[in-house]
Amino acid sequence: MNGNDEPKRLYGFRRLTKGERGTFYQELKTPHWWSGSDAKASDKGWLHIYEKGKWKCVYCDTDLLASADILAGSTEEHLVPRALLEAVEESSNKLSNLAPCCIRCNNIKGEYVPDSSNLVAWQSKNSYIQACRQFIARRRVQLYEKYEGIIRAALRKRAGLSSKA
Numbered sequence: 001m002n003g004n005d006e007p008k009r010l011y012g013f014r015r016l017t018k019g020e021r022g023t024f025y026q027e028l029k030t031p032h033w034w035s036g037s038d039a040k041a042s043d044k045g046w047l048h049i050y051e052k053g054k055w056k057c058v059y060c061d062t063d064l065l066a067s068a069d070i071l072a073g074s075t076e077e078h079l080v081p082r083a084l085l086e087a088v089e090e091s092s093n094k095l096s097n098l099a100p101c102c103i104r105c106n107n108i109k110g111e112y113v114p115d116s117s118n119l120v121a122w123q124s125k126n127s128y129i130q131a132c133r134q135f136i137a138r139r140r141v142q143l144y145e146k147y148e149g150i151i152r153a154a155l156r157k158r159a160g161l162s163s164k165a
């Protein structure tokens with residue numbers, strides 16, 4: 001590992017480098033549930049995807065219809081990241097690989113994928129989503145622990161309370 005290609009560790013998850021993506025993909029032995037035959041129809045596609053996902057974030061169940069802001073900030077999530085599939089020239093826009101997602105979960109997940117040796121996580125779409133949910137939930141704990149003191153102090157200050165608990 002050297003130079004700009006050095007992978008960064010983030011919350012225990014190591015992002016795949018460009019060079020590693022192809023090899024990683026070849027290691028996946030389970031059924032390729034993300035590469036179904038249905039391509040997304042680009043125009044009305046997103047409505048179909050959101051309806052199929054019951055207008056909820058695939059990872060945290062946030063109701064994406066709760067406000068126009070939430071809906072506008074949401075996104076069609078590529079369950080298996082685009083970067084990984086593009087590395088092996090596979091389409092990432094198959095309906096089986098898309099789901100509605102809130103902006104917060106999308107930011108947290110980034111290019112996370114379960115390890116290729118984690119056969120349980122990769123064996124089905126549901127178990128893959130489950131693994132991603134757990135990763136996101138764990139990062140939320142770390143974010144909480146990072147910011148809890150700051151939020152507490154700022155809230156107390158805003159409320160005119162002393163800085164001590």
Ligand SMILES: [Zn+2]
Nearest residue numbers: 057060102105
């Ligand atoms: Zn979410």
